[in-house]
Structures are given as structure tokens and as C-alpha cells.
Amino acid sequence: MGAAAEQAAEEREEWGGVTPDAARRLVSAAVEAFAERGYHATTTRDIAGRAGMSPAALYIHYKTKEELLYRISGIGHEKALRIMGAAAEAEGSATERLRDAVRTFARWHAEHHTTARVIQYELQALSPEHYTEIADLRRRTDRLLRQIIQDGADSGEFRADDVPGTTLAVLSLCVDVARWFSSDGPRTPDEVGTLYADLVLRMGGRPGGRPRGGGAR
Secondary structure, eight states: OOHHHHHHHHHHHHTTTSOSHHHHHHHHHHHHHHHHHOTTTOOHHHHHHHTTOOHHHHHHHOSSHHHHHHHHHHHHHHHHHHHHHHHHHSSSOHHHHHHHHHHHHHHHHHHTHHHHHHHHHOGGGSOHHHHHHHHHHHHHHHHHHHHHHHHHHHHTSSOOSOHHHHHHHHHHHHHTHHHHOOTTSSSOHHHHHHHHHHHHHHHTOOTTSOOTTOSOO
16 A cells, blocks of 8 residues: 555544545645644645635635634544543553553554644644633543552552652653654554553552563563
């Protein structure tokens, strides 16, 4: 599969729930433009041009540029919530659930680094109403990870005297992948996910320094 075909396949997977096709093309174009130029420097004309459409056609699907950002942000944050929810609700020890949560969360931020940069770093451009909705999704994701870490602290699997602070550190580590990851870099998204999962487990190892659950895989 060529690079263009791979990109098209990724876009279909990422924005498969956005219909019709024209609306999906606009979302994809907006992500590229916001990531490249920043939200405030991007115009609706720029977005429409990247989607192969006229500026007037954009307004058929999205009333404002901010509405596009809100749509993108909602899809991305709902995906993050599903990733964390699946790990939190899985069977197994806290160590196993934390490994799965970090590996999947970091991998997603690498695999979809362009989208992740937009949803993580353009939040302040949302309207107050939309920001409130997205902030709630972020808090729910935070609570799921916090519960995994709390479970590990309670069972003696982790050293986490400050569970909220540890949660923030782990989330920040994963989110930052979107800032530096490059598809042309030396690591694949899977490798990044595995590396970060092992790093987090080492950082939060059991008293005495040995992570419970076998360390790196």
C-alpha cells in the first residue's frame, strides 16, 4: 500500500463517523491546517481549499471554523475516553491495567499525532460552552486513570503517595507524544506505546524498586 493509500485508510478509520463525505473531507482538511498553521492563523478559505471545495460549501456543513474544531475535539477526546475506559474496566491487576492504558494511550497519540496535536493544544480556541463539554471528557478520562493508579497504590503494586499528581504526570507524558512524534522517526507507534508503558511502570514500581508484573515485555 502506497503512502497516499495509507493516509486515506487512516482518515477513513479516524473520521468514519463523520458523514457525508464532504463533511469528512472538511474535518480532515481542518486538522491538517490547524496542525500546520495553528487555529487562529487558519482561515475557512484555507480549509475549504485543502478539501477541494469552495468556501461557501464549507458553511453547508459547519457554521463556523470553531464548530469544526469542536467536532474534531469531541471525536478525539471521546476516543481517548474509550481507550482509558477499556483499560480501567479490564480484568487483571492494576499493573496490567496501567500497562495497557499507557501503551494504548501513548500509541494513539503517536499514530494520530496530527489530530492529537490539534485536540490537545488548541483547546483554548473553543467557545466557553464547547470548552466545558470537552473539559468534562478530559476529567472523565483523568478519573479512570486515577482509579487504576489508586488501585495499584492500595494493593501495594505502585508507590504513589500523590495519586492525583501521578495521574497528571502519566497523562502529560502520553499527551506530549503528539508534540514530537514523526512518522519518519526511528520508532513506530507500537514501539512508543510499549516504551512508555514500561517507563511508567518503572517510575511507579513497588516499594523496593521492582515493578510488579514482570517489567518490560
